[in-house]
Amino acid sequence: MRMRAIKVLACLLVMALLHVPNQAQAAASGQYEEGFVVSADRVEGGIMLPQVVMGETSSAKSKPMIRFQYRNATLYGMKLTKVLSTEEGPVTVIMQAQGPVHMTNLTADASAFSLKGACLTAGKPIPDPGLKKVTMLVHKMEASKGELDRLRLSTVKGNHGQQRPEAPKVLQDLASLPLLEARAAVDKLMNGHLPLTCENQKENKENSPEKPVSPLDEAKKAVPKPSKDSIKKPGKKKGKLDEKQEKPDAEHIVKHVKKPLEHVTHPVKKEIAKVPKAIDKTKGTAKNEPEKLKEKIQQTKLQLCKEAGKLNGSVPKKLGLNLIDEAQKEKNPLTGLCPNNESATTQLMLLQDQLLKNLHLSSLDKDQLADRDLLKKMEKEMENHSSLKLLPDLLKPLDGTF
Amino acid sequence: MGKTIELKTTINKGNMNKKVFWKAFASGMVVLAALLSFMGISGTAYAIPMAGVGNFYVEFDHLEGNGYTFYPKMGESSKEKSAPQGTNLIKDLTIDHLQLYKDFNISGDKWIRVKIAASKPVHISGLQQDASVINADAKFSNLALKEKQSSDWQKQFQQMSSTIELNHAKIKTHYLFQEKIVMNGMKVTVERINKPAN
Numbered sequence: 001m002r003m004r005a006i007k008v009l010a011c012l013l014v015m016a017l018l019h020v021p022n023q024a025q026a027a028a029s030g031q032y033e034e035g036f037v038v039s040a041d042r043v044e045g046g047i048m049l050p051q052v053v054m055g056e057t058s059s060a061k062s063k064p065m066i067r068f069q070y071r072n073a074t075l076y077g078m079k080l081t082k083v084l085s086t087e088e089g090p091v092t093v094i095m096q097a098q099g100p101v102h103m104t105n106l107t108a109d110a111s112a113f114s115l116k117g118a119c120l121t122a123g124k125p126i127p128d129p130g131l132k133k134v135t136m137l138v139h140k141m142e143a144s145k146g147e148l149d150r151l152r153l154s155t156v157k158g159n160h161g162q163q164r165p166e167a168p169k170v171l172q173d174l175a176s177l178p179l180l181e182a183r184a185a186v187d188k189l190m191n192g193h194l195p196l197t198c199e200n201q202k203e204n205k206e207n208s209p210e211k212p213v214s215p216l217d218e219a220k221k222a223v224p225k226p227s228k229d230s231i232k233k234p235g236k237k238k239g240k241l242d243e244k245q246e247k248p249d250a251e252h253i254v255k256h257v258k259k260p261l262e263h264v265t266h267p268v269k270k271e272i273a274k275v276p277k278a279i280d281k282t283k284g285t286a287k288n289e290p291e292k293l294k295e296k297i298q299q300t301k302l303q304l305c306k307e308a309g310k311l312n313g314s315v316p317k318k319l320g321l322n323l324i325d326e327a328q329k330e331k332n333p334l335t336g337l338c339p340n341n342e343s344a345t346t347q348l349m350l351l352q353d354q355l356l357k358n359l360h361l362s363s364l365d366k367d368q369l370a371d372r373d374l375l376k377k378m379e380k381e382m383e384n385h386s387s388l389k390l391l392p393d394l395l396k397p398l399d400g401t402f
Numbered sequence: 403m404g405k406t407i408e409l410k411t412t413i414n415k416g417n418m419n420k421k422v423f424w425k426a427f428a429s430g431m432v433v434l435a436a437l438l439s440f441m442g443i444s445g446t447a448y449a450i451p452m453a454g455v456g457n458f459y460v461e462f463d464h465l466e467g468n469g470y471t472f473y474p475k476m477g478e479s480s481k482e483k484s485a486p487q488g489t490n491l492i493k494d495l496t497i498d499h500l501q502l503y504k505d506f507n508i509s510g511d512k513w514i515r516v517k518i519a520a521s522k523p524v525h526i527s528g529l530q531q532d533a534s535v536i537n538a539d540a541k542f543s544n545l546a547l548k549e550k551q552s553s554d555w556q557k558q559f560q561q562m563s564s565t566i567e568l569n570h571a572k573i574k575t576h577y578l579f580q581e582k583i584v585m586n587g588m589k590v591t592v593e594r595i596n597k598p599a600n
Contacts, residue, residue, distance in 0.1 A: 035549065036559065058549045058558045080547070084474060084555045091486040093474050093559060099539075139549055146545040146563070153536040155474050155488040 033083045033090075034058045035111060035137040037162040040101075041077030043131040045070040050120040050196060052170070052186045054179075055109040057139045064174035064182055065109040065139060066120070066196060075101040078148075083161040092160040099149025106143045110136040112167040119198035122189040135165045170196050301326055305338035311347045320351060427506065427514070427592075451579045456480025457534070458504040460573040467495030467529075470542070470566040475556050477532050479576050487576055490531045492566060497524045500585075502578075505598045515595045521587035528581025531573065538571035 034057045051067040080095040113136040118129035167175070170189070174182050188194075304326055307319055315323075327334045334352045338344035457480050471491040479485040503517040542563035549559050 036547070056549075056551060058551055061551060082474075082549075082559045084558060086476060086486075086555050088476065088484060091474060091476070091555075093488065103545075138547075141545075141547045143545045144543065146540075146542040148540045148542075151536070151538055151540045153472075153488065155486040155534055157486050 033085055033161070034060075035139050035164075036080055036082035036093075037135060037164055038078070038080045038108070038138050038141065039135045039162055040075040040079075040131075041133065043070075043073055043075050043129075043134050045073035045106075045128065047071060047125045047127050048073075048118075048129050048131075049125045050122065052122050052174070052189045052196070053109060054183060054186065055111075055139050057111070062179055063111055063139070064171050064186065065111045066113065066168075066171065068106075068108045068110065068136075070103065070106040073103045073106045075103065079162065081161045083159050089157065090159040092156050092158060094152070094154050094156065094160060095148075096152050097148045097150060098152070101149070102145075102147040103143040104145040107141070108136060108138050109140045110138045111171060112137040112165045114165040115197075120196040122192070122194050122196055124193050135162065137164055137167075168197055170194075301330075301337070305341045305344045308338060308347050309341050309344040313347075313350060315347065315351050315354075323348065323351070427508065446582070446584045447580075448582050451577070456504075457574055457576050458502060460531070460533075460571075460575050460578070461501045461503075462497045462571055463499040463569065465495055465497045465566070465568040465571060467492040467566045468564065469493030470561075470563045472561040473556055474559060475532065477576055479534070485534065485576075487532045487534050488536075490529075490533060490536075492529045492531075493527070495526050495529060495566075497526070500524045505595065511597055513595050513597055515591075515593050515598075517591045517593070519589050519591070520585050521589065524586075525584040526580045526582070528579075530577070530579040531575055532577035533573045533575045535574040536568075536571065537573070538568040540569075541567040 047070075049069040051069065053065055053067045054062045055065045055067075057063050075097075078097045078101045080093075082093040084091045084093070113134070115134045115136075116132045118126055118131060120126070174185055177185060189196075304319070304323055308315075308323060311319075323337060324334060327337045330337070335345060335348050337348060469492060471489075473489055475487055475489050476484045477487045479487070497520075500520045501517060502519075503515050505513055505515050507513055542565065544562075544564040546562045547560075550557055552558050
């Protein structure tokens with residue numbers, strides 16, 4: 001009886017010992033296989049907004065990731081692979097589309113990626129980046145609509161996963177920080193619109209700035225370097241002369257030395273003479289430019305006022321934003337932008353009322369409304385309170401109306 | 403629960419093995435009879451499983467459904483006790499021009515196909531389809547592909563969508579279950595075929 005109990009205990013002990021390494025191995029392999037790899041030969045779409053977020057993976061509740069957002073995106077040559085560790089070995093889910101994949105309101109959270117065609121900056125929208133050879137280690141992908149032509153969804157034995165891309169340096173650094181610090185760093189990245197990729201390129205540019213090439217520099221390059229021989233030769237000749245003539249003519253020697261140098265000095269002199277002329281020309285153009293610019297601005301403003309005058313209560317977004325932009329440039333209240341155009345002023349008053357209502361600022365009195373910095377205040381208000389709410393709206397195309 | 407039938411297709415080369423043929427044929431018929439008896443005369447049936455016949459193919463022109471979920475799993479196939487598959491759950495769906503078929507090798511290069519086809523739209527509630535391969539033109543709304551922190555590998559990856567639309571689909575299926583199916587205009591055929599390519 002006692003022997004049987006010992007045997008059972010021994011068996012249990014052996015089983016427990018076998019179980020522990022298996023679990024450790026599974027955990028380790030799970031770590032390796034977190035995320036799913038999405039690749040595409042080409043991605044076309046409208047505006048793309050990269051953001052830094054903290055997201056969930058199969059092994060961690062919170063991990064720094066880049067969120068890629070597209071309003072409309074078309075992926076060509078899309079392939080998704082997810083490798084899973086099972087008790088019977090690895091299993092791969094493969095989703096491959098032979099045709100184009102259209103996604104509306106696409107959001108993909110990736111902890112690592114490689115792509116060609118664009119440099120990413122946190123929180124800065126890129127209009128139609130035209131990405132190529134895209135590979136992402138995605139943890140979550142969402143779309144309000146997805147159309148996948150000639151889709152093949154298969155689940156197969158073995159590890160058929162695609163090559164996993166490397167995490168960009170920003171994400172590697174964020175991952176090494178404690179959670180709270182990482183969150184604060186994410187906020188800083190987003191608010192500062194800091195670069196997420198192409199950091200090295202920027203550094204290289206900063207370290208070795210390319211100097212503007214001046215016509216003089218070009219000329220210097222074109223001029224052949226005076227050869228040492230041409231200077232030495234007269235010396236040698238001088239030696240010979242000493243032998244033949246007892247009193248060598250100094251002027252003759254100088255002429256002899258100067259002659260081979262003339263083809264060097266002549267083009268340089270010519271180029272130097274050109275420089276003052278070029279400066280004069282630039283000065284003249286510079287004098288004319290502000291006048292031309294003023295004319296252009298005046299024309300743009302008149303055009304905007306003319307367009308505003310034609311409106312009937314509904315202001316197209318693009319025109320509305322241009323009007324606000326113009327008023328800000330002039331440091332004028334919106335309603336004072338077109339003082340000579342009555343119908344435009346009426347429409348601008350309507351636009352201002354509507355904007356104030358939308359921003360819950362309609363309680364402002366007349367003095368505050370006349371404040372020249374009203375638009376700046378409105379902008380500040382938007383930044384303080386409504387920036388997050390407004391962000392998705394900014395992604396919308398400018399084809400609606402206020 | 404459904405009746406489990408095991409098909410053995412061991413054949414002596416060069417000889418027509420009548421015993422094997424009739425066994426395979428009978429197996430197919432038993433499965434079909436079970437399905438038909440479930441459906442009754444009205445064309446409506448409840449809690450229909452289709453399993454134990456190994457893999458079979460589901461083809462259709464068009465499918466529209468609500469509440470779609472996909473996750474990977476290990477399940478039985480015609481060759482292995484445990485093979486990787488994907489579970490597809492759809493709450494409610496309608497299928498146009500549905501065909502389900504299974505090919506049997508009766509002897510040497512002689513093959514027959516047992517096919518169930520519906521000439522009218524098929525309405526299904528509570529579908530579970532375990533498939534290893536899906537080929538189709540697919541459309542989803544509110545699509546989400548995500549991984550989850552879990553010790554269970556089957557819960558680590560999921561695809562979900564509020565609606566699903568599949569066109570020109572061919573699905574290699576291992577298990578099929580419907581809570582309710584309305585299948586009008588149903589036709590069962592047994593035909594001789596050349597060796598299938600798939």
